[in-house]
Amino acid sequence: MSVLFISGIDTDIGKTYATGMLAKTLMQQGINIITQKLVQTGVGVDLASGEMNIADDIVTHRQLMGVPLQPCDLAHTTCPYRYKKPASPHLAVRLADDVLDPDVITQATRQLQVNYDVVLLEGAGGLLVPITEQLLTLDYIATQGYPVVLVTSGRLGSINHTLLSLEAIKARGLTLHSVIYNPIHDNAAQTDTEIATSTMAFLQHHLQQYYPATYWLTLPYIKQDKQRHALPYFYLPNGFI
Template structure:
């Protein structure tokens, strides 16, 4: 289990915060861990006209409280970066820069050679098309990566979570963990009764159908950017997490 794939039930569910803080928690347990981004879209061009380091990688390092690493600077942690904020298959087509999935696989293997664990964050949900021929979950199934699924308490999350779990099961993959992200627990966005009911339902569902899966909770973080996150904010991991 040297690679964990971090996905979410939808876009903007908090995968990046979960990935960065999970990496930080693993570091605190003495794990030599690095994060990787499958593909990043929506990157602004720099002054020289080139696309820089993936935004999510920058966020990971800030959350981990470490500087950018050599593997970030040479883009091993995110080989494919596109300007258009869209599904990877469309962003790649518009940029006329086809994505070679083997290059991502080789990047992951290079990181595995230097780190004890790699957290590979996806783009969007599990069935997002990486190319016109390959869905994200198809690729993860080929690699047989265990999955960390990020969910929340916003209305519709139960349905989206169960659909994601069914998709994972259909590929014969392992649900390693569910991270319940309280990112949407702002009183103006989320009904407390729905949030509490969602937690109760999902915990009971996992206990019955996925008893070996870990249940983690990412506390609500009131932030303007990753720079404002408190240094003591992290995930609490069980001893048998890895």
């Protein structure tokens, strides 16, 4: 595959961190890789030019990868659609009095494929978030046939959200490439060690039973103040790409 779609069971689940860490690790393995953002909302405006800034998640990807912004980032090829309102894309597009054309995203991906061996395409929110009034995220991904990487966690409710996401992926005939467990919520107020440990064990068993070809990965936990150059190594199994 040359494009992997990175999504999550909900918003604020760690898709951006997972995408950046995947890109960093694959880059260290000698793979010519770039990340892309499907659409970004909540983007600030450059006061000098009056134009929308580069997508925040793209900036974070490059920081995690330890590389500067690339020419394709500066040209907004890695995220053509950026909006000010921090909301679902379909609403942010409407409030901006704009029209989001999925073909523009597709062409941007193809342009990136010319210069890179692998493109990691990060979604916005969960799988069924509407990117237009008529088009859900997963419906767009289904038209492209991209394998899906799903980010989950151990917080209370994750089992339900994860299984619903898996059902949606299966219903559209897509390949579940991998599930990435993010431990960021293991110590959250609504979660404890027993819940997180049980959630991880249940999901791993479910994948083994119903999705035996799917990779299970666990993200390394980092504190917010940890230096980017000191990021822990993220292990990827042989044959991941």
